[in-house]
Amino acid sequence: MTHTAPPSLTRTAARWALGGLVGTAAFMGAIQVGAQGIAAHNSRAPVDFDAGRIELQDRENRVALSGNVIVRQAGLTVQSNRMLVNYSDSGSLDIQRITATGGVTVSRGDERASGDVAIYDFGRRIITMSGNVRLARGGDRLNGGRLVIDLRTGLSSVDGRASGGPAGTTQGSDGRVTGSFSVPQDGE
Numbered sequence: 001m002t003h004t005a006p007p008s009l010t011r012t013a014a015r016w017a018l019g020g021l022v023g024t025a026a027f028m029g030a031i032q033v034g035a036q037g038i039a040a041h042n043s044r045a046p047v048d049f050d051a052g053r054i055e056l057q058d059r060e061n062r063v064a065l066s067g068n069v070i071v072r073q074a075g076l077t078v079q080s081n082r083m084l085v086n087y088s089d090s091g092s093l094d095i096q097r098i099t100a101t102g103g104v105t106v107s108r109g110d111e112r113a114s115g116d117v118a119i120y121d122f123g124r125r126i127i128t129m130s131g132n133v134r135l136a137r138g139g140d141r142l143n144g145g146r147l148v149i150d151l152r153t154g155l156s157s158v159d160g161r162a163s164g165g166p167a168g169t170t171q172g173s174d175g176r177v178t179g180s181f182s183v184p185q186d187g188e
Contacts, residue, residue, distance in 0.1 A: 038076065038106060038107070038108045038111050038113065038127070038149055038156070039149050039150070039151060039154040039155065039156050041073070041074060041075070041076045041108055041151050042073075042074040043073070043122065043125045043151040043152075045073050045074035046073070047071060047072070047073045047095055048071070048072045048073070049065060049069070049070065049071045049072075049085075050069070050070040050071075051065035051066060051067055051068070051069040051070070051083075052066060052067020052068055052069075053065070053066045053067050061086060061087050061088060061089055062084055062085065062086050062087070063084070063085040063087070064082070064083075064084055064085075065082065065083045065084075065085065066081065066082045066083075067081075068081070069081065069082065069083045069100070071083065071098060071100075075108050075109070076106070076107075076108045077105075077106070077107050077108070078098065078100055078104070078105070078106050078118065078120065079100075079103075079104070079105045079107075080100035080101060080102050080103055080104040080105070080118070081101065081102030081103055082100070082101050082102055083098055083099065083100045083101075084098070084099045085097075085098050086098075086099075094122075095122050096121075096122055096123060097119060097120065097121050097122060097123075098118075098119070098120040098122075099117070099118075099119050100117065100118045100119075100120075101116070101117050102116075104116065104117060104118045104129065106118055106127060106129065106149075110137060110138055111135070111136070111137040112135075112136050112137075113129055113133065113134065113135045113136075113147055113149075114129075114132075114133070114134045115129035115130060115131050115132055115133040115134070115147065116130065116131025116132055117129065117130050117131055118130075124152075125150070125151040125152045126148060126149065126150055126151065126152075127147075127148075127149040127151065128146065128147070128148050128149075129146065129147040129148075129149075130145065130146045130147075131145070132145075133145060133146060133147045133158065135147055135156075135158060135179075138182065139181075139182035140179070140180070140181045140182055141179045141180050142158050142177060142178070142179035143158075143177065143178045143179055144158040144159055144160050144176075144177040144178070145159055145160050145161045145175065146158070146159040146161060147159075158177045159177070160175035160176045160177050161175050
């Protein structure tokens with residue numbers, strides 16, 4: 001007896017497989033472009049993923065990835081313990097949002113951000129990280145409660161509060177952003 005997957009599940013799995021192949025080609029092309037920061041990222045490129053386990057939640061239009069999850073898009077890499085991928089399925093699979101939790105890192109070129117949670121909103125083209133956020137680029141470092149990266153404008157901001165909300169929801173003792181910037185030395 002042969003078991004056939006529901007058509008929508010089969011269609012979704014096929015789209016993910018095809019998207020992974022296209023995403024790998026886009027990722028390899030981005031490596032040749034050179035190192036750039038996260039905010040310079042092409043958020044319209046295909047998405048590729050690698051995980052220990054995948055669970056298709058077809059009725060919710062959601063995919064749960066777990067086990068050292070790695071998502072790549074045009075040179076941008078998001079890694080975490082677990083990710084939920086929300087999508088719409090109106091004739092073609094369109095990723096709406098990725099929510100990453102547990103040891104999250106987002107990197108591109110020499111820029112790396114880490115935190116407890118990251119939400120990549122594809123429609124708004126915004127990545128928001130919160131909880132113990134650390135941003136590093138070369139020798140420069142910033143620490144705070146929340147990082148918002150607007151991929152449309154290239155503007156990034158770091159806030160001392162994890163939720164961006166009122167006082168009392170601060171990260172650390174006083175909810176301030178801390179960090180250090182490198183300074184050119186004589187003769188360099």
